[in-house]
Amino acid sequence: MRQRFKPWAKEKLNEYPEVVAPNPADLKGKWHDYFGNDHPIHIEVGTGKGSFVTGMGKAHPDINYIGMEIYDSIIVSGLEKIVTEEIDNVKLIRENAQKLTDFFKPGEVDRVYLNFSDPWPKNKHxxxxxxxxxxxxxxxxxxxxxxxxxxxxxxxxxxxxxxxxxxxxxxxxxxxxxxxxxxxxxxxxxxxxxxxxxxxxxxxxxxxxxxxxxx
Structure with missing residues (x-):
């Protein structure tokens, strides 16, 4: 699905470092400090516009959620949900899944969600x-x-x-x-x-x- 480019998205995301981790590699092994608690950490890889991760955050306030999405114009919708609904147990990362080990130490995450990932149907992909x-x-x-x-x-x-x-x-x-x-x-x-x-x-x-x- 083609997404509309939002030229203001990057600046908007940068305005909320308490929600969108500006340098996630600096938080490796320190995510509980970022959340301010020691609750379990669940991450969604490819969070899209954030409906799932924010919905889970509201349904399970005793769990910390991190939504990961590479495109600013998409993930900014998740930021808007988090800010508008004041969901304090959901954070966001603007990065690629291949770099996950740069951001989390071994055993730091309790669960991974993969929702409607790109199927890459061709064998070569x-x-x-x-x-x-x-x-x-x-x-x-x-x-x-x-x-x-x-x-x-x-x-x-x-x-x-x-x-x-x-x-x-x-x-x-x-x-x-x-x-x-x-x-x-x-x-x-x-x-x-x-x-x-x-x-x-x-x-x-x-x-x-x-x-x-x-x-």
Missing amino acids: EKRRLTYESFLSIFETILKDEGEIHFKTDNQGLFEYSLHSFSKYGMILKQVWLDLHKSDYEGNIMTEYEEKFSSKGFRIYRTEAQFRSKK
């Missing part, structure tokens, strides 16, 4: 998929022992690929939903894409995958 083994290695590094990835998509091909990728990596598939909105799952917070796709009758797939203990 497999390594760009966020559920490819190189990304799984990054997530495993920053997650606590036996940490989890919660993954949602409307793309059946990506879902099937991801289930295989998780299993091949040695992860445990704790739960799998083949039609989330027709299941008995409670507490679902929708993303912007999920609202759009589900309203058109698209099936939403979801899984919770856990890394095996290193101990």
Whole structure:
């Protein structure tokens, strides 16, 4: 989906260093200080306009959430939600997922969310998929022992690929939903894409995958 360029977005984001981490590498190992508490840290990689991460923040005030998005013109919508609704347990990072180990020390994160990630359907682009083994290695590094990835998509091909990728990596598939909105799952917070796709009758797939203990 093409996003409208917002030339004022970068300046707007820079006005809120208490929400949008200006130098996330400086916070490596210090994220609890940034939040001002010792609550668990959950991150959403590819947070888009922030509907999911802000919704989760409001629903779970005892958890710290970090939304990661590379495009200023998109993530600024998340900032506006956080500021307008005064959500103090949600922060943002404007960076690429490949740099996650530069921003978080091993075991600093409790959970990773991947919602409606780019499917990169061509085989030659497999390594760009966020559920490819190189990304799984990054997530495993920053997650606590036996940490989890919660993954949602409307793309059946990506879902099937991801289930295989998780299993091949040695992860445990704790739960799998083949039609989330027709299941008995409670507490679902929708993303912007999920609202759009589900309203058109698209099936939403979801899984919770856990890394095996290193101990």
